[in-house]
Amino acid sequence: MNRVIALCFLLLAAVIGFLHIDSLPVWVPFVISSPTAAEEQLELVPNTKSKIPDPIGTWLPETGAASVHAASLIALKDGGIRAFWFAGSREGAADVVINSTVFDPKSSSWSAPTVVMDRVSAEKGLSRYIAKLGNPVPARMADGRLQLFFVTVSIGGWAGSSISSVISADEGSTWSQPQRLITSPLINLSTLVKSPPLSFADGRLGLPAYHEWIGRFGEFLRVDAGQVIDKRRMSSGRSAIQPLVFVNSAQDATAYFRQTRSANQPKQVPVSQTHNAGQSWQPAEDLPIPNPNSALAGLQLNNGARIMVLNNIETGRYRLVLMMSDGQSGKWQMIEVLEDDEALPDEQRKEFSYPYLISVDGNDAHLVYTWNRQKIRHRYFSGAWLKHAHSQLTTPELEAPIPYSGG
Amino acid sequence: MNMQIIALIEMSATCAVVITWLLQKTASQEFPWMLKVLLTVLIGNLFYWPLGFGMELPLAAYVRGVTGDLSIVTLLLLWTSLLLAAKPTPILFKFVIVLLALCFYPLALGLGMIDPYAWGYGSIAFFIGVLTFALVCGLLNWVKGVWIIAIAIIAWAAHWHESANLWDYLLDPFLAIWALLAPLGILNRRRKEKARSGYLFRPG
Numbered sequence: 197m198n199r200v201i202a203l204c205f206l207l208l209a210a211v212i213g214f215l216h217i218d219s220l221p222v223w224v225p226f227v228i229s230s231p232t233a234a235e236e237q238l239e240l241v242p243n244t245k246s247k248i249p250d251p252i253g254t255w256l257p258e259t260g261a262a263s264v265h266a267a268s269l270i271a272l273k274d275g276g277i278r279a280f281w282f283a284g285s286r287e288g289a290a291d292v293v294i295n296s297t298v299f300d301p302k303s304s305s306w307s308a309p310t311v312v313m314d315r316v317s318a319e320k321g322l323s324r325y326i327a328k329l330g331n332p333v334p335a336r337m338a339d340g341r342l343q344l345f346f347v348t349v350s351i352g353g354w355a356g357s358s359i360s361s362v363i364s365a366d367e368g369s370t371w372s373q374p375q376r377l378i379t380s381p382l383i384n385l386s387t388l389v390k391s392p393p394l395s396f397a398d399g400r401l402g403l404p405a406y407h408e409w410i411g412r413f414g415e416f417l418r419v420d421a422g423q424v425i426d427k428r429r430m431s432s433g434r435s436a437i438q439p440l441v442f443v444n445s446a447q448d449a450t451a452y453f454r455q456t457r458s459a460n461q462p463k464q465v466p467v468s469q470t471h472n473a474g475q476s477w478q479p480a481e482d483l484p485i486p487n488p489n490s491a492l493a494g495l496q497l498n499n500g501a502r503i504m505v506l507n508n509i510e511t512g513r514y515r516l517v518l519m520m521s522d523g524q525s526g527k528w529q530m531i532e533v534l535e536d537d538e539a540l541p542d543e544q545r546k547e548f549s550y551p552y553l554i555s556v557d558g559n560d561a562h563l564v565y566t567w568n569r570q571k572i573r574h575r576y577f578s579g580a581w582l583k584h585a586h587s588q589l590t591t592p593e594l595e596a597p598i599p600y601s602g603g
Numbered sequence: 604m605n606m607q608i609i610a611l612i613e614m615s616a617t618c619a620v621v622i623t624w625l626l627q628k629t630a631s632q633e634f635p636w637m638l639k640v641l642l643t644v645l646i647g648n649l650f651y652w653p654l655g656f657g658m659e660l661p662l663a664a665y666v667r668g669v670t671g672d673l674s675i676v677t678l679l680l681l682w683t684s685l686l687l688a689a690k691p692t693p694i695l696f697k698f699v700i701v702l703l704a705l706c707f708y709p710l711a712l713g714l715g716m717i718d719p720y721a722w723g724y725g726s727i728a729f730f731i732g733v734l735t736f737a738l739v740c741g742l743l744n745w746v747k748g749v750w751i752i753a754i755a756i757i758a759w760a761a762h763w764h765e766s767a768n769l770w771d772y773l774l775d776p777f778l779a780i781w782a783l784l785a786p787l788g789i790l791n792r793r794r795k796e797k798a799r800s801g802y803l804f805r806p807g
Contacts (some may be wrong), residue, residue, distance in 0.1 A: 201739050201747040207751035208706025209760075210734050220725045253726035316659055323607035325660060350668035378766035381711050382776055411713020423767050426724045432716050454789045477716075572643040 209573070210497075220554065225393040225416070225446035225473045226402070248580045249394045251532070256564065256572035257297055257309045259283050266390070267564040267572040269554045270334035270368075272341065276300055277554070277562055278368045280312065280332035280344065281572050288353070290315055294332045294346055296368060299562075299574070306574075312371060313362065318348055320361060321374040325350050330357060333389045334368075338399025341365050345377075345389045345403065355409040357388045369543045375422030385409060389431055390438040390491055392554070393419070397446070402474055404430070404451065406437040413437035416474045430477040434458075438468040440494045442502060447473050453495065455487045463510040464488055473530070485519070485528060493551035493565075496523070498558035501586045504528065505551035505563055514545035516537060516565060518577075522589055531585045534563075534575065548573075559583065606765060611651060614663040617632075617678060619647035620685050627685075639686060655671065672764045674775040675755035683747065693745050694789070695784040699736075704779035723770035774781050 207572075214526050240319035256267065257393040261283035267412045268280050277299040284292030294313040297306045312332070319326035330347030337343050342364040347357045359379060362371040379387040386409035393403040396418070402448065403417040414430030414437065430439050436453035445448045453466040470476060492506035500523040507513045508530070514537040546568035553563050559579030567573040623642045627634055632644070650663040658665075673681075680692065711720040722729035733752065740748030752773070758764070759772040766772070 199741055199744065199749075202746045202753070203738070206734070206737050206741065206753040209756040212754045212760045213730055213734075214727075217725045217727060217730060261734045319660060319664070319668070323611050323660070323664050323667065323685050324671075327668075376765050378691055378764075378768065379772060381723075381768075381770050381774070382708060383669075384766075407713055411711070413713045423762075423765070424724075425767050427718075427721055429713075429718045429721075431718050434713075472664050 210216070215545065221398060221420070223426070223473060223475050224397040224400075226443045226449060227397055228443060228446060232298070248584050249578050251578070251581060252304060252576045254299075254306065254574045254576075255567075256281065256574055257306050258571065259295055259309050261285065263287050263289075263292075263569050264572055265566050265569060266331040266550050267566065268331075268333050268392070268552045269562055270336065271554060271556045272298065272367050273340075274367075277556065277558065278342075279306070279564055279572070279574070280334060281564075282329055282332065287569070288328050288330075288349075290328060292329050294329055294344075298368075301556075304576075305494055312344065312368070313346060316372055318360065321362075322348070322376050324376075327351065330354065331388060331390050333392060333403075335393040335403070337363070337401070338395070342368050343373070343401070343421075344368075345393075347388050354388065355386050357386055357408075357566055358384050359389055361407065363422070365486060377417070377419070377422070377424050379405065379415070379417060379424055379427060380407070386416065388437075390550075391440045391493070392552070394441055394443055394449075396473070400425070402441070404439040405439050406439060408437050408456070412437050414451060414453055414468065414477075416441075416470075416477065418474075426472060428476060430468045431466065431479055435461070436468075438491045439468070440492055440504075442494060442496055447471055449474060451477065452483060452492060454489060454491050456489055463489075464505075465492065479602050483528070488512055491550050493553040493563070495553040495555055495561055497555065497561075497582060497585065497586075500524070501582070501585060501589070503531075503553065503561060503582070505534065505548065505553060505565065512542075512545060513547045513549045514540075516548040516551065518563075520582075520585055520589055522586070529589055531588070534565075535567075604651065606763075609669065610632075611661065611663050613672070613678060614667045614670075615647045615650035615661075616643070617673060617681060618663060618666055619643045619645075620649045620682055622646050636686075643686070655736070661699070665770065671775075672766070672771070673797075674778060675758045675763070675772045676751050677775055677778045677781075679751045679754060684795050693743065693748075694746060694785060695743065696740065696745065697785040700774070700779060700782035701785075704774065706778070707774070708779070711770075720770055723768035726807070730769065733769065 263286045264283040270278050275441045280296050282292050283295050292309045295309045296312045297309045326348045328349045345361045349356045359377040360374045362374050364371045386407045387405050389405050391404045392415045392439040393401040401419045403419050405417050411572045412431050412434045416428045417424050418426040435457040438452040438454040440571050441449050441451045450554040451468045455466050463486045465485050465516045467480040468477040469480045486508050488511050490507045496502050502521045502523050508517050516535040517530050518532040520531045535548040549566045551565040561577045563575045623789040653661045737749050737752035759769045
């Protein structure tokens with residue numbers, strides 16, 4: 197009798213389970229990349245010497261923290277740019293907070309920095325012990341709100357990371373309580389974010405993430421507000437993290453990774469591809485650009501050109517370059533050296549790392565990156581400047597591939 | 604009720620159950636049922652409420668920071684094994700859990716491109732597999748198993764925990780470790796029984 201009642205209950209659970217599965221959203225195509233259109237075209241201080249303004253450079257405001265890292269950006273509805281980064285006495289310290297500031301393109305200046313999240317707020321909001329905070333990555337939700345994904349660690353190093361998120365309805369002035377994203381079956385350990393999310397046609401976000409504990413591989417999370425509703429593996433093994441996704445069409449996308457290979461393997465950019473909107477990914481041939489186990493940033497412009505910022509050397513992070521591809525040939529050419537300490541002795545070389553790129557109007561590009569772990573550097577490339585660089589790309593004499601000098 | 608409060612209550616109860624179980628293990632005689640309940644409630648409250656003493660969070664939140672939320676199967680097995688005098692969990696169930704965990708965790712943690720964890724987000728085939736497993740538990744006359752798996756499925760559909768993945772309601776590493784240690788428990792019990800019977804025949 198007891199068994200019959202239990203089996204009837206199981207039948208009820210089966211019905212509820214099937215109804216639940218039936219109610220889950222189906223997988224949909226990507227939204228073809230169209231950066232948030234600002235209401236007004238950015239007008240930065242024009243360079244009087246030339247028709248094409250030179251890229252401008254600013255620094256994110258300092259908070260007095262000795263160590264800063266992992267800056268990211270998002271375009272605001274009023275044409276401004278909001279930046280996030282983490283800062284503290286050292287990377288991984290308990291006093292690390294996630295800071296934010298807003299860039300006013302009219303005055304080319306940043307607002308006073310604010311604290312979006314600190315360790316104690318995170319652990320109180322998430323109702324569990326948190327030891328340290330890490331990478332922040334912002335996203336624009338389909339309903340117009342901002343969502344900030346960030347990494348937290350309760351035990352161990354970065355390999356013990358989990359992702360949480362907060363949501364803002366006022367462009368980042370105030371934030372909701374954090375929510376935990378569950379992404380791993382082993383105590384939810386070891387999932388991190390670094391690169392910007394992309395949008396699905398149903399308004400949900402596709403968040404490129406990665407594991408870096410036993411395996412080091414990319415994962416593609418399908419996120420519905422504060423929870424992961426599906427995830428797919430982008431690579432396997434121990435060789436590729438921090439996927440950066442370029443959407444080629446509604447079904448096709450290419451992911452470039454930071455390589456984490458062992459010493460005797462090629463130090464180049466690993467690649468994965470999907471032909472079904474991220475439902476399955478296949479490893480592809482490496483991009484023949486050196487990568488010293490460091491993050492890369494990228495962006496597709498409205499004219500089809502793609503840009504990437506990365507350290508194009510095999511060891512060290514002392515050189516940072518801007519590269520461009522016309523989007524059709526798939527060939528990448530260096531268009532600007534942003535930082536280069538190659539001439540300095542090893543011990544004097546600074547570290548330029550963790551680039552992050554966004555566009556406000558689809559033609560221009562804002563870049564932030566870690567400058568020797570002490571400051572966050574911001575560079576702005578106008579649409580005109582990038583267009584000029586693009587036109588130079590197609591010039592026949594420049595079509596010869598530029599050699600990448602390994603370090 | 605807030606999902607975080609539910610999770611903290613569950614974790615407090617689990618910590619209380621484990622401590623009560625440890626107390627019972629060290630005690631010379633079996634606790635009466637009421638004492639077990641009383642101890643569990645008392646210790647559970649200690650874990651749930653913020654105690655101060657320089658701590659930012661209740662004790663349960665510190666444990667949760669390390670363990671994450673436990674699966675419904677683990678919770679129910681743990682709670683019922685202390686508070687209900689049920690027959691021991693079948694060794695076959697433990698064996699299947701061990702086998703499953705040995706295949707599942709390496710694949711889910713990055714070995715190859717097949718990720719069985721992703722099936723837990725709504726794969727019909729996986730769900731039918733889970734139902735079949737529960738049905739087999741029922742046919743083998745382990746009724747508690749049927750109840751536990753059915754409750755875990757309903758908890759998943761109701762989004763009881765933070766996870767939207769059915770795996771997280773069914774399996775966690777602690778369940779796998781417990782199942783893996785089962786042979787040791789059996790050996791220990793046999794050793795005790797032997798020692799006890801030896802005592803009976805010891806000359807007085």
